[in-house]
Amino acid sequence: RHLRPVLALDDFEPAARRKLPRPLFGYIAGAAETNAALRDNRDAFAEWAFRPRYLIDVSKRSIATSLFGQRHNAPFGIAPMGISAIMAYRGDLVLARAAAAAGIPMVMSGSSLIPMEEVAHAAPGSWFQAYLPGDEARIARLIGRVEQAGFGTLVLTVDTTTMGNRENNIRTGFSTPLKPSLRLAWDGATRPLWLWDTLWRTLRRHGMPHFENNYAERGAPIIARNVERDFGARDHLSWAHVARIRRQWRGRLVVKGILRAEDARRAAEEGIDGVIVSNHGGRQLDGAISALRALPAIRVAAGGMAVMMDGGVRRGSDVLKALALGADFVFVGRPFLYAAAVGGEAGVRHGIEILGQEVDRNLALLGCLSVGEVGMQHLQRIRGVPA
Ligand code: FNR
Numbered sequence: 001r002h003l004r005p006v007l008a009l010d011d012f013e014p015a016a017r018r019k020l021p022r023p024l025f026g027y028i029a030g031a032a033e034t035n036a037a038l039r040d041n042r043d044a045f046a047e048w049a050f051r052p053r054y055l056i057d058v059s060k061r062s063i064a065t066s067l068f069g070q071r072h073n074a075p076f077g078i079a080p081m082g083i084s085a086i087m088a089y090r091g092d093l094v095l096a097r098a099a100a101a102a103g104i105p106m107v108m109s110g111s112s113l114i115p116m117e118e119v120a121h122a123a124p125g126s127w128f129q130a131y132l133p134g135d136e137a138r139i140a141r142l143i144g145r146v147e148q149a150g151f152g153t154l155v156l157t158v159d160t161t162t163m164g165n166r167e168n169n170i171r172t173g174f175s176t177p178l179k180p181s182l183r184l185a186w187d188g189a190t191r192p193l194w195l196w197d198t199l200w201r202t203l204r205r206h207g208m209p210h211f212e213n214n215y216a217e218r219g220a221p222i223i224a225r226n227v228e229r230d231f232g233a234r235d236h237l238s239w240a241h242v243a244r245i246r247r248q249w250r251g252r253l254v255v256k257g258i259l260r261a262e263d264a265r266r267a268a269e270e271g272i273d274g275v276i277v278s279n280h281g282g283r284q285l286d287g288a289i290s291a292l293r294a295l296p297a298i299r300v301a302a303g304g305m306a307v308m309m310d311g312g313v314r315r316g317s318d319v320l321k322a323l324a325l326g327a328d329f330v331f332v333g334r335p336f337l338y339a340a341a342v343g344g345e346a347g348v349r350h351g352i353e354i355l356g357q358e359v360d361r362n363l364a365l366l367g368c369l370s371v372g373e374v375g376m377q378h379l380q381r382i383r384g385v386p387a
Contacts, residue, residue, distance in 0.1 A: 002342065002343060003343050006343075008354060010314055012335050012339045015342040021190075022173070022187045028334055034287075037282035040293075041279065041312030042312045044292040044384075045292060045318050048381060051379065052367055053367035068153070072104050074356045075319055075330060075359065076104060076313070076329070076331065077107065080110075080157070081334075081337050083109075084112065085113040085209055087198070090202075091113075094340045095108075095348055098349045100126070105153075106127070116146065116151070120150045121150075128149070128151040129156075131234065132234060132237050143245060151251065152251045154253055157280075159256070159279070161237075164285065166283065198341075239266060243270050246271050252273045257276070258276070259279060260294070274306030274308060274328075276310060276331065277294050290312065291311040292311070292322060296326050299325070308327060308329040316358025319359050320366065332355070336348055336351055
């Protein structure tokens, strides 16, 4: 019912703003410092225009995409987003199930409130994303557990050397641990739908959400645990850690957060299977180059390694531009979490459907039969400086 007015991915945002308590909405929507990186993620797409070809028979076109030898029904997946289960009831499971049903990959965040085993069980094709814990023994235990759970693809997020400066979380009253306050109570009380749909159902059926389910041997309640402190310092991590993980992990290994060609080349040398070009949705280094701008040079450096990207993808046309600029696959973050918050699994499926139809329609309008055909010949720079 409430999905009817949602005609595009961006329509989920105002609906989520109405439903979620202010600090929670702010946590999703926000980025770091001045939001320059966040804004540029969108702006970068507007600098390219399409050069379509007509009178080509595209009646037998397909947006199916193969990645790591696996077929997906669309060239996009769902990016990892932490603590989704306080935004939507059983958030990670909702995202994972919707993605599995639609035949696209979902990357489960290691900072989930739901244990990885549950997600792997509910949606076997899901990927697992990890922030590396600070010490060797914990890294080895984590990798062992991810393998045991049955995940085939491990994503290491490397752009979180230290936590980005998310001033907006302080302004809206979001923190971990979530501190009970009069304001939080008010924010919650004015959002009865979220209180009922998400918080009440969660507390009644599963108890207080636990943080660090996936890192610590035992998670701790979200109102008690300081994730940053418990996680240990990560600013000493280097390629040596990645190399060790490569030796231990037999599945596909993906590095997320790469923005430089040198780093992509290094990843290839270390035997990494793919990189996700990303500035973390603008949430880490403010002013960091957007993935779309970084993409062409990384494509050249990556050789045969899979190149994926995320950041600011909101339309089928954005997906096609990213593919034209060298991506093999793209990921979408915020809109799908808003969709989960607003409409649960049906909401996410609706979002996937919309985006898939946009890709398909624009592929036809571009004069292509498959996403593999889309290339630089379909684009022209109309603004900005040439890369
Ligand atoms: C994220 N992102 C993220 N990335 C990651 O590797 N691990 C994580 O736990 C999270 N958590 C997270 C939470 C929320 C609420 C958001 C919005 C983002 C970053 C995410 O995977 C992705 O890089 C960006 O969100 C992509 O940009 P768009 O599509 O949101 O513009």
